[in-house]
Amino acid sequence: MIPLRLTVNGTVREVLLEDPRVTLLDLLRERLHLTGSKKGCDRGQCGACTVLVDGRRINACLALAVSLDGASVTTIEGLADGDALHPVQAAFITHDGFQCGFCTPGQIMSAVGLITEGQAGTDPERIREGMSGNLCRCGAYAGISEAVLAAQGAGDGAAIREDAA
Amino acid sequence: MNLFDYTRPASVAEAIAAAQAPGAAYLGAGTNLLDLMKGGVVTPARLVDVTRLPGLDRIEFLDDGGVRIGALVRNSDLAHDPRFAKTYPAVAEALLAGASAQLRNAATAAGNLMQRTRCPYFADATSPCNKRAPGSGCAAIGGATRLHAVLGWSEHCIATNPSDFCVPLAAFDAVVEIEGAGGRRAVALVDFHRLPGDAPERETDLAPGELIVAVRLPPEAAGFSAHARYLKVRDRTSYAFAVVSAAAGLRLNGDRIGEARLALGGVALKPWRAREAEHLLAGQAPDPDVFRKAADAALAGAKPSGEANVFKIELARRILVRALTLAAAGTPERLPALPASPFAAPFAVPSPSPAGAAHG
Amino acid sequence: MAEIALTSAPQRARHGSSMGQPLTRRDGPLKVTGRATFAADNVADGTLHAALCVARIARGRVTHLDVAAAEAHPGVVAVMTPDNAPALAQHPDDKPHGFIFRLDLLQDSAVRYANQPIAVVIAETLEAATEGARLLSPRYEAETPRIGLDAEPPFTPPGIGVGQPPEETHGDVEAGLAAASRRIAATYETPAQYHNAMEPHAAVASWDGDRLTLHTPSQGMSMAQGRLAGLFGIAPENIRIESPFLGGGFGSKGLISGPQILACMAARLVGRPVKLVLARAQMYGPVGHRAETRQSFRLGADDAGKLTALEHETLTASSRFDDFFEPAGGVSHTLYASPAIAVRHQAVRVDTGTPLFMRAPGEASGSVALESAIDEMALACGMDPLEFRLANYAEVEPISGKPFSSKALRECYTRGAEHFGWSARPRAPRQTRDANGLLVGWGMGTATFPALMFEAQAKAELRADGTGLIETGAHDMGQGAWTALGQIAADGLGIGLDRLTFRMGSSDLPNAGIAGGSAHTATAGGAIHAAGQAVIAQLADLATNDSASPLYGAGNAGFVARDGRLFRRDDESRSEAYSDILARAGRASLTATGKASTDPAAAKTYAMHAHGAVFAEVKVDPDLGQIRVTRLVGAFAAGRIVNPRLVTSQYYGGMIWGMSFALHEHAAMDARTGRFLNDNLGEYHVPVNADTPAMEAILVHEDDAHVNALGIKGVGEIGITGSAGAIANAVWHATGIRVREIPITLDKLLG
Structure with a gap:
C-alpha cells in the first residue's frame, strides 16, 4: 500500500x-x-x-x-465558486465553445492554464496555438477561441472571426 | 501496464543505486515512458522516480558564458525563461514547437533526450522490430515509410528520432552530463544518440543505470543569438511531430558568415548535425546560392529508406535553405505566435486581396 | 432520470416563441462544470472493470490465449473467451431483418479484422483488467489478409448505403460525351477514415435477473434495445438504456457495437455490474468507419459550358463478412443538371471491420470528388468555377426530374461569394502570394445533403398549474437536442421554456428513432410538435365546449397557443389561460402522444435537400508545401432554423470536418498485416485549434412547406460537403497542382 x-x-x-x-x-x-x-x-x-x-x-x-x-x-x-461559474466556464456557454461537451472540461482547464501562463494574451493566433493540445472532434474551435479571448476581457471575442469576410 | 516496483529515492546516488536492478527505468514526467508502458512496448520491472531529486530543476547561467539546464527543468519553464529564450532563441523555439502546452509543462529536459522513436512498428508490440526485440527484424522496411529516415539508417532500422529540442542542441554543441555508478562524465549530444548500425536496440550512449543530470550549452552557443531559428514542417499546424525540421544559427562578420551551425530533425535516428554544410557557409555571403550549396552538401549522403520518403530529401534541402534565410534575416524580437511554423508570421492580418497582392 | 436540472436560464431568451431564438445550450452549465454524466462517468461501488483483448492479425484464427496468466494477475476476476461466454439467443451473424450488422461477440476463434475483440478480462480495478488483457498474449494461425481496393476483382453490390440502387442513369452518357466540345476524365481517391468521437464507446451494464440496465452512448436507443433483446432473448421492455449525453457519435454510435454488448455479456458472466470503455486504438475496427473510395469521372460540356454528360463511378470496400457500401455517387444524382448522368458503384471485400455511416456518409466522399471534377471541367471550359456551377444549376432534381421542395442554393452562391470576395479571384492558378511570400488560393464547392425523416414518437402533458411536460427518447450527441428540441417542445405546448419539463436520453421514453441522417431535429421535433398540437387540441375542446370560457363555441376559428394561453386565431382579444380552462374542467392535466415520419406523398412528389456554397482560402508554403486553410465562408439554406446559435456551430463543425477530410484524415494500414499504423489521436490527424481558420457561416433563409410539418431540413452533415472540395480546389488554385489522392498532404505539393 x-x-x-x-x-x-x-x-x-x-x-x-x-x-x-x-x-x-x-x-x-x-x-x-x-x-x-x-x-x-x-x-x-x-x-x-x-x-x-x-x-x-x-x-x-x-x-x-x-x-x-x-x-x-x-x-x-x-473551478466554479458555488453556483457562480468561473469566467472561462461562463464564456464557453456564451460563445458556444462546445457541442458534445466531452472535451469541454479539458478545454476549460487548459484555457485557465493558458491564461495563467500569460503567454498568449489576446493574440488570437497565440490562443489558437496555446489551445492546440485539446482536440475537439465536434469542431467547436471558433467558439473555444472566442471564449478564451472573452474570458480575458477582450470583449466578445469577435476578433477571432473578423477576418473571415 | 505491467506491475512494477515503484521507488522514489531522495538523492542522485540513491537513484543510481536503485536503478542497478535489472529492468529498472527512470521515471521523469513519464509523458513518453507511460505512453510506451500503456502500449506494452516497454515493461520495466522497477520505476525509479527521479522527479524529486534535489538540485536538478535549475537553469544555471554559468560564469564562462554557458548555461547548464538541470535534467528536471520542464520544457515550458526553459522555453519561457526570458534570459534563456533571449540567448538561445532557436532552442526555445524548438521546445515550443514540440507537443502541446500540457506536455511541455510536464516533460523534462532529460526526458526529451530520452524520448523514443515514433516509428509505428516500434510502437506496435506485435510487429518485428530490432530496436524493441533485437534480432526480430525491421517491419518498417517495405512497409509504410513516409516519415522514416533518409540519413544514417541501416538495414536493421530506419526509424527517426522525434525530438525538436535536440536539433538545436546538436547544432550548438550541447553536452550531456551523466552520472552513474562509476561517477560523473560528459558526452557531446551529437554522440549521445546512436545511429542504428547493427544494434538499433542501443539508442544512446548511456550505460545501464546511468542518469542524465544536466544538459549544458557551451559559451560559444550564445554567439548565435541574433541569427538563430528553428523551423519545423508538420502535417498539421500544431501538435504534430516533424516531417522534417531544421535548426540554423549564423554568426555574422559584417556581410559575411563568420560561423554557421546547422542540424536537421526527423531525418535520422539522431539529430543530424550538418558539419560539411557549416564549413561551406563559413566566410561566404549569406545569399540563396550559398544556402542551396550548403543544403546540397548536407544531404549529399542521403538516400531514401522507402519509396514514400524520397520527398524528404528534397524537403530537407529546402528547409535548410529556408532556415538559413530566416536566420540570416535575424531572430525576431519575440518568439512567433506559431513557433517554428512556416506560418509563423502573424496570421490575423487581413488577407490581402488578389488585386493588392504581389504576383509571383 | 434523463432530465436536465437547469442551473441557469438560457441566455437571450425573449418573450414569446422559442423557436428561432439563439438560446445558449440548456445543458451548458452541466457541461462546463463537469457534471454532465457520460456513460463512463457512472461509477458505483461494486462495479467491475472490463478490458478488451483484441486481435493483432486481420485474418485467421486464435489458437491460444494464456488465460491462466491473466487469471493469476492480482485483481482479475474472470476472463471471458469463446469457451465461457454466456450463450446468446441469436447468433450475432444472423440477420433476421434488413437493417442489422454482424457483430463479433466471442462466438468462435475466427479473426476477421485487426482489433477484433477476442476476449474480455474482468477485474476489480481498471489497471488489473487492462494488464490482464495484455497477459493473454494471443497466438494465432494467421492468413494473408486482403487489404485495399485492388485486393480482388470488383463486383456490383445489390444495394448501397441503406439499400439504394448501385446504378442510376438517365440519358445517354456516351452520346453526351461525343457531343461535348470539352471533356475531362479524372480519378480521385479517398481514404478510410475513423469517426473518433472524443468519447470512446463505453458501457456500464448491470443485470437484475433478466432485466438489463445499460448506460451507454447511443444515437438510436430503440434500435439498440431491439438488438439486445434479440441477442439475449429477452423482451425489449426489460432493457433500459440511459444515454443522456453522447461525447460525439458521428454515426459510430448509431447502431450498438459489439464491444458495448460484450460489456453486457461480461456483466452476465460475473453477476455484477461491469464497466467497459474502449481504448482509443480499439475504436479502429469494431465500431465502424468510412470506407475508402476510388471515384472515376467523365464529364463533357458544350461551348456554352453546359454539361452534356456526367459519369461518376465509385469503387469502395466492405468487410469480408458484411455489407455496407459507401454511396459516394449520391451527390451526382442531385447536384448538377445534365442531359445524361450515370452513377455506378462497385465494391471489393477486404479484411477490415465493416464500414458504417460516418458523418455525411456517401455525400462527404462523393462531394470532394465531384466538386474537384466540376472545378476541372470549369477550367477546361475556361470558366470561373462559380459561373460554371450556375450554368449547370439544377432547376429540378436531375435524375428523378422531381421539383425541389425548396432550393435557395442560388442565394447561397450569391451571399457566400459576396462575403468571401470571390469576384476578385484570378482565373489562373498560382497567381497570388501574401506579404510573407506564401501562395494564396481560393476555391469553392457546392454543399448538399438530403432532408430525411425517420420515425419518432413523443408524449405531451399540460398541467393545471400551467406547466408542461414533453418526453421523447431523443439523443444529444452535441448537436443540441436538449436545447433545440426543448424549444420546439415549449412552442408545441405554447408555454415558455421556464414552464417546461423536457425529458429525453432514456429508452424508457417514447421512441425518438435514430439521431442520424441530419434528421433528428425534424423527426423528434415533429413528434414533439404533434404531441403538443394534440394536447392543445384537447384543451381547445374543453374551452370551446365550456360556456364559461371566452373561447366558447369558437371551435371552427382555430387557436393559437402561446405563453400558457389559448387565443382565438381570428381574434386574439379573446383568450384564456390554460390553467383556467383546466381548473374549470376539473382536470389536473391533459396528456397526448404524437408521432412524425416521412410524408409519402411529399416524398413522391418532391426532391428534398438542403444546399449550400462554401468558399475557402488556403495558403501554401511554395517551397515546403505545408498547407493552412485561412478562411472558410459557408452559406447554407436548410429550411427552418430552430436555433441559429447551435446551427452556426453545426456548420462550423461540419466545415472543420471538411477541412479534416481534405487535408488530414487518413487511416494508415500495413497492407502486409492489415494492422493500423496510426490507430491513435497523435498520428491519425484531425484538426487542432491552430488549424482552424477564420470562419463564417451564413444562414440563408428558406421556407419549405413540404419537407415536414416544421419545415426543418437538418444541418448536421451538410457542412462537410462542399467544404472539402472547396479546400481541394483552393489548394489547386494556390499551387497549380491538382492532387487527386485525398488527403492533400505537403509531400504531394513539393513538385
Whole structure:
C-alpha cells in the first residue's frame, strides 16, 4: 500500500493506493469519483484529461498518481465558486465553445492554464496555438477561441472571426 | 501496464543505486515512458522516480558564458525563461514547437533526450522490430515509410528520432552530463544518440543505470543569438511531430558568415548535425546560392529508406535553405505566435486581396 | 432520470416563441462544470472493470490465449473467451431483418479484422483488467489478409448505403460525351477514415435477473434495445438504456457495437455490474468507419459550358463478412443538371471491420470528388468555377426530374461569394502570394445533403398549474437536442421554456428513432410538435365546449397557443389561460402522444435537400508545401432554423470536418498485416485549434412547406460537403497542382 496525500480542489485527500500503476486521471475518475476530467485517448494525445497540478495544466492520463504525492490538483469540479461559474466556464456557454461537451472540461482547464501562463494574451493566433493540445472532434474551435479571448476581457471575442469576410 | 516496483529515492546516488536492478527505468514526467508502458512496448520491472531529486530543476547561467539546464527543468519553464529564450532563441523555439502546452509543462529536459522513436512498428508490440526485440527484424522496411529516415539508417532500422529540442542542441554543441555508478562524465549530444548500425536496440550512449543530470550549452552557443531559428514542417499546424525540421544559427562578420551551425530533425535516428554544410557557409555571403550549396552538401549522403520518403530529401534541402534565410534575416524580437511554423508570421492580418497582392 | 436540472436560464431568451431564438445550450452549465454524466462517468461501488483483448492479425484464427496468466494477475476476476461466454439467443451473424450488422461477440476463434475483440478480462480495478488483457498474449494461425481496393476483382453490390440502387442513369452518357466540345476524365481517391468521437464507446451494464440496465452512448436507443433483446432473448421492455449525453457519435454510435454488448455479456458472466470503455486504438475496427473510395469521372460540356454528360463511378470496400457500401455517387444524382448522368458503384471485400455511416456518409466522399471534377471541367471550359456551377444549376432534381421542395442554393452562391470576395479571384492558378511570400488560393464547392425523416414518437402533458411536460427518447450527441428540441417542445405546448419539463436520453421514453441522417431535429421535433398540437387540441375542446370560457363555441376559428394561453386565431382579444380552462374542467392535466415520419406523398412528389456554397482560402508554403486553410465562408439554406446559435456551430463543425477530410484524415494500414499504423489521436490527424481558420457561416433563409410539418431540413452533415472540395480546389488554385489522392498532404505539393 502506498499512502498518498493530494489536495484536490482545495480539500486534502488521503489515499492508500494498492497499485502504483494508477494514473492521476484514473485516481480522480475511478477512486475519487471526480468524473469531470475525461479520458479520450489515455495517451496524452487529446487533452480531455487536462487538470491543473500545482497551478500548471498537464495531461492527467500521463502522470502516475504516486509520483504526485503532496501536489495540489484542480479539476473542472473545483473551478466554479458555488453556483457562480468561473469566467472561462461562463464564456464557453456564451460563445458556444462546445457541442458534445466531452472535451469541454479539458478545454476549460487548459484555457485557465493558458491564461495563467500569460503567454498568449489576446493574440488570437497565440490562443489558437496555446489551445492546440485539446482536440475537439465536434469542431467547436471558433467558439473555444472566442471564449478564451472573452474570458480575458477582450470583449466578445469577435476578433477571432473578423477576418473571415 | 505491467506491475512494477515503484521507488522514489531522495538523492542522485540513491537513484543510481536503485536503478542497478535489472529492468529498472527512470521515471521523469513519464509523458513518453507511460505512453510506451500503456502500449506494452516497454515493461520495466522497477520505476525509479527521479522527479524529486534535489538540485536538478535549475537553469544555471554559468560564469564562462554557458548555461547548464538541470535534467528536471520542464520544457515550458526553459522555453519561457526570458534570459534563456533571449540567448538561445532557436532552442526555445524548438521546445515550443514540440507537443502541446500540457506536455511541455510536464516533460523534462532529460526526458526529451530520452524520448523514443515514433516509428509505428516500434510502437506496435506485435510487429518485428530490432530496436524493441533485437534480432526480430525491421517491419518498417517495405512497409509504410513516409516519415522514416533518409540519413544514417541501416538495414536493421530506419526509424527517426522525434525530438525538436535536440536539433538545436546538436547544432550548438550541447553536452550531456551523466552520472552513474562509476561517477560523473560528459558526452557531446551529437554522440549521445546512436545511429542504428547493427544494434538499433542501443539508442544512446548511456550505460545501464546511468542518469542524465544536466544538459549544458557551451559559451560559444550564445554567439548565435541574433541569427538563430528553428523551423519545423508538420502535417498539421500544431501538435504534430516533424516531417522534417531544421535548426540554423549564423554568426555574422559584417556581410559575411563568420560561423554557421546547422542540424536537421526527423531525418535520422539522431539529430543530424550538418558539419560539411557549416564549413561551406563559413566566410561566404549569406545569399540563396550559398544556402542551396550548403543544403546540397548536407544531404549529399542521403538516400531514401522507402519509396514514400524520397520527398524528404528534397524537403530537407529546402528547409535548410529556408532556415538559413530566416536566420540570416535575424531572430525576431519575440518568439512567433506559431513557433517554428512556416506560418509563423502573424496570421490575423487581413488577407490581402488578389488585386493588392504581389504576383509571383 | 434523463432530465436536465437547469442551473441557469438560457441566455437571450425573449418573450414569446422559442423557436428561432439563439438560446445558449440548456445543458451548458452541466457541461462546463463537469457534471454532465457520460456513460463512463457512472461509477458505483461494486462495479467491475472490463478490458478488451483484441486481435493483432486481420485474418485467421486464435489458437491460444494464456488465460491462466491473466487469471493469476492480482485483481482479475474472470476472463471471458469463446469457451465461457454466456450463450446468446441469436447468433450475432444472423440477420433476421434488413437493417442489422454482424457483430463479433466471442462466438468462435475466427479473426476477421485487426482489433477484433477476442476476449474480455474482468477485474476489480481498471489497471488489473487492462494488464490482464495484455497477459493473454494471443497466438494465432494467421492468413494473408486482403487489404485495399485492388485486393480482388470488383463486383456490383445489390444495394448501397441503406439499400439504394448501385446504378442510376438517365440519358445517354456516351452520346453526351461525343457531343461535348470539352471533356475531362479524372480519378480521385479517398481514404478510410475513423469517426473518433472524443468519447470512446463505453458501457456500464448491470443485470437484475433478466432485466438489463445499460448506460451507454447511443444515437438510436430503440434500435439498440431491439438488438439486445434479440441477442439475449429477452423482451425489449426489460432493457433500459440511459444515454443522456453522447461525447460525439458521428454515426459510430448509431447502431450498438459489439464491444458495448460484450460489456453486457461480461456483466452476465460475473453477476455484477461491469464497466467497459474502449481504448482509443480499439475504436479502429469494431465500431465502424468510412470506407475508402476510388471515384472515376467523365464529364463533357458544350461551348456554352453546359454539361452534356456526367459519369461518376465509385469503387469502395466492405468487410469480408458484411455489407455496407459507401454511396459516394449520391451527390451526382442531385447536384448538377445534365442531359445524361450515370452513377455506378462497385465494391471489393477486404479484411477490415465493416464500414458504417460516418458523418455525411456517401455525400462527404462523393462531394470532394465531384466538386474537384466540376472545378476541372470549369477550367477546361475556361470558366470561373462559380459561373460554371450556375450554368449547370439544377432547376429540378436531375435524375428523378422531381421539383425541389425548396432550393435557395442560388442565394447561397450569391451571399457566400459576396462575403468571401470571390469576384476578385484570378482565373489562373498560382497567381497570388501574401506579404510573407506564401501562395494564396481560393476555391469553392457546392454543399448538399438530403432532408430525411425517420420515425419518432413523443408524449405531451399540460398541467393545471400551467406547466408542461414533453418526453421523447431523443439523443444529444452535441448537436443540441436538449436545447433545440426543448424549444420546439415549449412552442408545441405554447408555454415558455421556464414552464417546461423536457425529458429525453432514456429508452424508457417514447421512441425518438435514430439521431442520424441530419434528421433528428425534424423527426423528434415533429413528434414533439404533434404531441403538443394534440394536447392543445384537447384543451381547445374543453374551452370551446365550456360556456364559461371566452373561447366558447369558437371551435371552427382555430387557436393559437402561446405563453400558457389559448387565443382565438381570428381574434386574439379573446383568450384564456390554460390553467383556467383546466381548473374549470376539473382536470389536473391533459396528456397526448404524437408521432412524425416521412410524408409519402411529399416524398413522391418532391426532391428534398438542403444546399449550400462554401468558399475557402488556403495558403501554401511554395517551397515546403505545408498547407493552412485561412478562411472558410459557408452559406447554407436548410429550411427552418430552430436555433441559429447551435446551427452556426453545426456548420462550423461540419466545415472543420471538411477541412479534416481534405487535408488530414487518413487511416494508415500495413497492407502486409492489415494492422493500423496510426490507430491513435497523435498520428491519425484531425484538426487542432491552430488549424482552424477564420470562419463564417451564413444562414440563408428558406421556407419549405413540404419537407415536414416544421419545415426543418437538418444541418448536421451538410457542412462537410462542399467544404472539402472547396479546400481541394483552393489548394489547386494556390499551387497549380491538382492532387487527386485525398488527403492533400505537403509531400504531394513539393513538385
